[in-house]
Amino acid sequence: MNTDMLTTFLTLGIATAFFIHGKIRSDLIAIGALLVLIIADIITPNEALSGFSNSVVVMIAGLFIVGAGIFNTGLAKMLGNQLLKLGGNHEGRLLVIIMVTVGVFSAFMSNTGTVAVLLPVVMSMAVSLKTSPSKLLIPLAFASSLGGVLTMIGTPPNLVVNGLLKEHGYEPLHFFGFTPVGLVAFITGILFMTWIGQRMLPNHQHMQQQMNEEQTGQELVGIYNINHLLYLIEVPDTSPIIGKSLIGLDLTGRFDVTVISFERKESDGLQLFGNGAHVVVPKTHTTFQAGDQVLVFGQAEAMIKEYGLRDITERTEVKERFLSREFGLTEILIAPQSKFKNKTLRDIHFRKKYRCNVLALNLNGYYILKDAAKQCLRPGDALLVYGKWDDMEMLSEMIDDVVVVGKVSQKATTAIARGKAPIAGAIMLLMLLLMTFEWLDPVVTVLLSAFLMIVTGCVRSTSDAYRTINWESVFLIAAMLPMATALEKTGGVLVVSEALLNILGDYGPYAVLTGFYLLTMTLSQFISNTATAVLFAPIAMTTAVSLGVSPYPFVIAVAISASMAFATPVASPTNALVMNAGGYTFKDFAKIGVVLQLVLTVVMIIAIPFFFPF
Numbered sequence: 011m012n013t014d015m016l017t018t019f020l021t022l023g024i025a026t027a028f029f030i031h032g033k034i035r036s037d038l039i040a041i042g043a044l045l046v047l048i049i050a051d052i053i054t055p056n057e058a059l060s061g062f063s064n065s066v067v068v069m070i071a072g073l074f075i076v077g078a079g080i081f082n083t084g085l086a087k088m089l090g091n092q093l094l095k096l097g098g099n100h101e102g103r104l105l106v107i108i109m110v111t112v113g114v115f116s117a118f119m120s121n122t123g124t125v126a127v128l129l130p131v132v133m134s135m136a137v138s139l140k141t142s143p144s145k146l147l148i149p150l151a152f153a154s155s156l157g158g159v160l161t162m163i164g165t166p167p168n169l170v171v172n173g174l175l176k177e178h179g180y181e182p183l184h185f186f187g188f189t190p191v192g193l194v195a196f197i198t199g200i201l202f203m204t205w206i207g208q209r210m211l212p213n214h215q216h217m218q219q220q221m222n223e224e225q226t227g228q229e230l231v232g233i234y235n236i237n238h239l240l241y242l243i244e245v246p247d248t249s250p251i252i253g254k255s256l257i258g259l260d261l262t263g264r265f266d267v268t269v270i271s272f273e274r275k276e277s278d279g280l281q282l283f284g285n286g287a288h289v290v291v292p293k294t295h296t297t298f299q300a301g302d303q304v305l306v307f308g309q310a311e312a313m314i315k316e317y318g319l320r321d322i323t324e325r326t327e328v329k330e331r332f333l334s335r336e337f338g339l340t341e342i343l344i345a346p347q348s349k350f351k352n353k354t355l356r357d358i359h360f361r362k363k364y365r366c367n368v369l370a371l372n373l374n375g376y377y378i379l380k381d382a383a384k385q386c387l388r389p390g391d392a393l394l395v396y397g398k399w400d401d402m403e404m405l406s407e408m409i410d411d412v413v414v415v416g417k418v419s420q421k422a423t424t425a426i427a428r429g430k431a432p433i434a435g436a437i438m439l440l441m442l443l444l445m446t447f448e449w450l451d452p453v454v455t456v457l458l459s460a461f462l463m464i465v466t467g468c469v470r471s472t473s474d475a476y477r478t479i480n481w482e483s484v485f486l487i488a489a490m491l492p493m494a495t496a497l498e499k500t501g502g503v504l505v506v507s508e509a510l511l512n513i514l515g516d517y518g519p520y521a522v523l524t525g526f527y528l529l530t531m532t533l534s535q536f537i538s539n540t541a542t543a544v545l546f547a548p549i550a551m552t553t554a555v556s557l558g559v560s561p562y563p564f565v566i567a568v569a570i571s572a573s574m575a576f577a578t579p580v581a582s583p584t585n586a587l588v589m590n591a592g593g594y595t596f597k598d599f600a601k602i603g604v605v606l607q608l609v610l611t612v613v614m615i616i617a618i619p620f621f622f623p624f
Contacts (some may be wrong), residue, residue: 014052015499015500021046022493034539039481052496061491065165065453066173070487071479072456075164077119079463079506080477081437082470085431089115101141105208108132109149109200113157117164117192118438121154125584126445139408144212147592148602149203151584152576156199160572161185162445162452166487166571167543171565174547180561182376185445185452189568194617195570195610202606210602212594213315222552234370234377241310244320245302251317257294266380268367270396271337274302289337291398292364305367307396308380339396340406340414341371346389348411364405366397434468483540490544498548519559519624523567524615526550531571532605535592539572539582546572562622567614574610576603 025043028034047053056385061067075575089111096107108128117126121369132150136143159166162172162185251259261267272290290296298304303322306313316319344350350358355368360383368544370431371385372392387393393412395402406414441459444450450458463469469478514521526546534542534583575582578601579589588594 012500013248014050015502015505017050018047018493018496018500018502018589021050022497025493026533028538029541035482035539037485039487040486040493040541043410043493044489047496052500053492057495058492060495061127061488064173064488064491065451065536066169067488067491069163069169069233069453069456069485071114071484072453072460073584075460075463075469075475076385076438076441076456076478078475079434080119083429083431083434083468085434085438101139101145102204102208104135104139105146105149106204108146109153109156112153113151113160113196113200116154116157116577117160118442118468120168121158121165122156122583125150125154125588129588134379142213143221144592144594144598145208147588148211148598149207151582151588152199152203152603152606154194154584155573155575155582159195159397159570160189162188164188164192165573167547167569168542170487170540171542171547171569174565175561178551179562184448187441188566191566191570191614191617195574195614198610198613199606202609203242207301207602207606210605212592212598213381216224221521234372234379236307236370236379237395238604239307239309239369239379240323241306241314241321241582242323243304243306243314244322245298245300245304246298246318246320249300249318251298251319252300254293256292261306261313262383265308265313266308267310267313269296270305270307270367271387272296272298272302274299280502292350294362299427301600307367332465338399338402339394339403341372342393343413344387344393344396345411345413348387348389350411351389354385354386364397364453365401366395366405368393369378369396370394396420430468433466437462437466437468473511483538486538487540487544491542494544494548497545502550507556510549510553511556515557518555519554519563520615521617522553522557523618524611526553526564527571527615529612530568531574531611534572534575535577539575543568543572559624560622563618563624566622567618570614570618571583571611574607578603600623606616 025039028039029036044058048055048058096103112124112128115128116148129147132610133143136146153166159168162168168188172182172187195290197455248306261269269292272292274290290442304319313319317358355361361367368382369379370380370393371390373385395405396403402414405412422622427468437459440462441455444455444458445452460475464472469475494503498508510525514525526549530542530546533546544567547565550568551561554561554564558574575585577600578592579585579596585599589599
């Protein structure tokens with residue numbers, strides 16, 4: 011074994027140990043390993059950076075954006091809710107429908123995103139059935155991993171091995187190339203969970219329901235009980251309020267009324283409506299004009315009577331105006347060392363400075379709707395804030411002064427994408443058609459779909475698109491791909507391949523295939539399935555060539571086994587996601603996951619060569 015090979019194996023071993031340890035980000039570990047190989051002159055800088063231009067890496071980044079558009083518009087939740095309703099009140103039927111629904115979604119979208127969207131839906135259905143969520147959440151997580159192997163884009167290992175086949179001159183698999191063997195794995199998993207796994211699932215009866223969803227705008231309206239204080243008024247031509255400014259009228263001081271927005275038919279507004287009107291954000295010198303439709307907050311009856319205004323609240327969808335794609339609600343908490351401490355909203359000129367309205371206060375459970383601006387703020391006080399999403403995002407960055415409950419950027423993204431589910435569905439369908447019929451290169455198809463998600467507003471902006479990408483996964487794959495190059499250059503791939511052949515070669519290709527499957531599956535319980543596939547796929551291909559058989563069953567086995575991560579809660583992000591929500595322990599995953607993986611190993615060793623002969 012030469013020095014370069016020894017250095018490569020040592021670097022790989024240390025990196026794997028850090029991956030298993032789990033205290034350092036996986037992308038940082040991979041980049042550190044990459045730097046060692048460059049400094050040791052095992053790979054060139056160009057070879058080290060080649061992973062970042064790899065089509066697999068670009069596709070994965072693009073798929074995060076496509077998935078975000080599907081989730082933001084509510085398309086995934088809408089479809090999921092409809093499908094889960096078919097389960098009715100039968101726990102066994104519901105388990106099957108949950109697994110089928112999640113599996114189908116995971117075939118085309120992020121496994122983690124799918125579970126995150128459907129987790130609260132499944133939790134609420136468990137409560138309705140008066141059963142423990144722990145009976146349904148492990149099947150939810152397992153189905154996402156099983157569904158990922160159904161298509162080319164369902165999970166990164168599929169993309170990795172397909173890219174490797176293409177790189178070595180073999181015919182790449184088409185979009186549904188993994189589907190036959192993936193279906194066998196998927197159906198096996200469902201049958202196992204229905205007949206055997208369901209009996210092994212824990213029943214944490216005393217577990218508190220943990221649905222840590224942030225409150226939506228509509229929920230905040232209900233919690234603070236402010237719906238009856240929203241008025242939409244119209245300014246008639248004869249009103250004496252015409253031409254007067256907000257600062258001159260002092261509506262807050264005289265009537266305890268806050269003007270939230272104006273809708274007027276002029277060109278100086280911010281948001282164009284279908285009727286040619288614009289929303290104008292009120293400022294101190296904003297004046298009332300004839301025909302204005304004004305959204306106000308407070309007991310507005312006295313103001314309406316004094317200025318001869320027309321109350322059109324009953325004839326208009328006030329909530330739609332109040333919570334829109336541009337405006338919304340959020341809740342902020344005063345931080346312990348905040349500069350707002352012991353000051354009133356008037357003292358800090360909150361509305362003028364931050365362009366947001368504070369509609370109500372929550373002072374340790376006591377809700378203040380009147381004279382909120384006169385209350386002295388203390389650490390822990392909650393403020394119900396209304397304004398433009400962009401302004402509230404800026405407010406959320408003041409981490410020394412306030413703590414924003416939930417992610418404003420995510421709330422804004424969801425609000426803006428509201429009503430665009432059909433567009434997101436059409437884009438997803440286009441992507442599937444282009445990939446199925448291979449009219450464009452897959453990477454071009456994914457980039458086109460991601461571009462359409464942004465320009466149609468399914469993803470709010472380019473900045474939002476970049477935020478939706480899991481850069482840890484992208485950098486992990488890009489940094490690990492050159493590791494395979496180093497193993498090939500130093501002869502490490504050949505050494506591992508020959509070792510496996512020496513141990514199992516005499517027993518034929520089935521034995522070698524089983525060895526690869528078990529080795530890849532075991533390692534994927536502790537490190538990223540992507541990193542596992544990147545490392546073992548080249549070795550599997552070299553071993554197949556040495557045996558004189560087709561490489562397809564070997565690389566397919568690596569891809570499938572890398573995705574079968576069920577035995578530990580750290581094996582997959584989806585497992586970790588349901589662990590706390592279901593009150594699971596490490597033992598719960600091991601008890602069910604190990605048995606399921608052994609069953610799948612037997613089935614896959616038979617199925618893979620059947621669909622991809624030696």
